[in-house]
Amino acid sequence: MSYNTFGHMFRVTTWGESHGPAIGCVIDGCPPRIPLSEADIQPFLDRRRPGQSAFTTQRQEPDQVRILSGVFEGQTTGTPISLIIENTDQRSRDYGNIAQTYRPGHADLVYDLKYGIRDYRGGGRSSARETACRVAAGAVARKVLGEGVCVRGALVQLGAKDIDRTRWDWAEVERNPFFSPDAAVVDDWAEYLAAIRKDGSSIGAVIEVVAQGVPAGLGAPIYGKLDADIAAAFMSINAVKGVEIGDGFASASLTGPENADALFMRNGALEFGSNHAGGVLGGISSGQPVVARFAVKPTSSMLTPVPSITKDGVETQVITKGRHDPCVGIRAVPVGEAMMACVLADHLLRHRAQVGA
Numbered sequence: 001m002s003y004n005t006f007g008h009m010f011r012v013t014t015w016g017e018s019h020g021p022a023i024g025c026v027i028d029g030c031p032p033r034i035p036l037s038e039a040d041i042q043p044f045l046d047r048r049r050p051g052q053s054a055f056t057t058q059r060q061e062p063d064q065v066r067i068l069s070g071v072f073e074g075q076t077t078g079t080p081i082s083l084i085i086e087n088t089d090q091r092s093r094d095y096g097n098i099a100q101t102y103r104p105g106h107a108d109l110v111y112d113l114k115y116g117i118r119d120y121r122g123g124g125r126s127s128a129r130e131t132a133c134r135v136a137a138g139a140v141a142r143k144v145l146g147e148g149v150c151v152r153g154a155l156v157q158l159g160a161k162d163i164d165r166t167r168w169d170w171a172e173v174e175r176n177p178f179f180s181p182d183a184a185v186v187d188d189w190a191e192y193l194a195a196i197r198k199d200g201s202s203i204g205a206v207i208e209v210v211a212q213g214v215p216a217g218l219g220a221p222i223y224g225k226l227d228a229d230i231a232a233a234f235m236s237i238n239a240v241k242g243v244e245i246g247d248g249f250a251s252a253s254l255t256g257p258e259n260a261d262a263l264f265m266r267n268g269a270l271e272f273g274s275n276h277a278g279g280v281l282g283g284i285s286s287g288q289p290v291v292a293r294f295a296v297k298p299t300s301s302m303l304t305p306v307p308s309i310t311k312d313g314v315e316t317q318v319i320t321k322g323r324h325d326p327c328v329g330i331r332a333v334p335v336g337e338a339m340m341a342c343v344l345a346d347h348l349l350r351h352r353a354q355v356g357a
């Protein structure tokens, strides 16, 4: 498996499997003299951590991060930053049945087809346990971006149920187990998801990530466009099946005048009339908030039986016992934020390298 690194100047390599002794990442290219400690990273891991509500997997992982290198006397040194998170709650017996059978919708089949060998315990490398490393790297990326850039995510759709955007409240995102910005949907979502779980089923979700304070100029046309890199970063998250920037697919049904983000001068400063573009024009950030969304499919491992085949080509039915999120989109919110932060940090450093400060 040869592509475990993303980014160009802020380069993140992740390693480890779901049921191995530990997972971790190496961040190469982080600038020196940035104050950094485990306390800067841990809160973000805590937001993604499993076992925190009735709506996420009951696997109990403390997800304690340890910095192994790249930090001296509380500051980055410019050398590779190595982070490790131990796996403590592996229950590989739950996964014995997927050693020989393929979970429809999961990566079991294609890992076998490609590599001829697969660590099936908890999905091995294809498990979203790996996304904890991205969240840790994202915390470091936020330090590179500085306090002027604010990256936040929210769940805007759970299964078929939308939020009302007029009730959007960022403070609410931290108050409910769904990361919903709309307090009014929370009770209904809780009932809906409890019923889905009780049925042994699962559902998908849509996550929106907004980066405010992004300076104009990030993005490297033509093959390093900011929106292209955000899309690639989101698509690389487990279970993501669609990405939109700004109005995304909805922009196809707008007229030109409706879609145009008009430009004005207000007190000597540039102002936009709207942000249909999602803060990116020609692959370069415009100084408007960068807005992107991704769609997460329903969790494939579930208690409802689905026809499948064994490794030997015998037809069977698959039921996945073990501990699973009925909607993995919920815990994907901090992962999406982290990927946005990593892409922006990478582009900030790339911009400085080509254009200067």
Ligand SMILES: Cc1cc2nc3c(=O)[nH]c(=O)nc-3n(C[C@H](O)[C@H](O)[C@H](O)COP(=O)(O)O)c2cc1C
Pocket: 057, 105, 106, 107, 126, 127, 128, 129, 131, 237, 238, 239, 240, 297, 299, 300, 301, 302, 323, 324, 325, 328, 329, 331, 332, 335
């Ligand atoms: C935070 C998070 C947790 C996940 N947990 C599970 C899980 O418990 N069971 C499962 O079948 N898939 C889970 N997934 C999705 C799988 O990892 C993913 O579907 C699988 O690797 C196949 O990749 P693909 O869906 O991107 O094609 C999770 C995804 C995320 C983002």
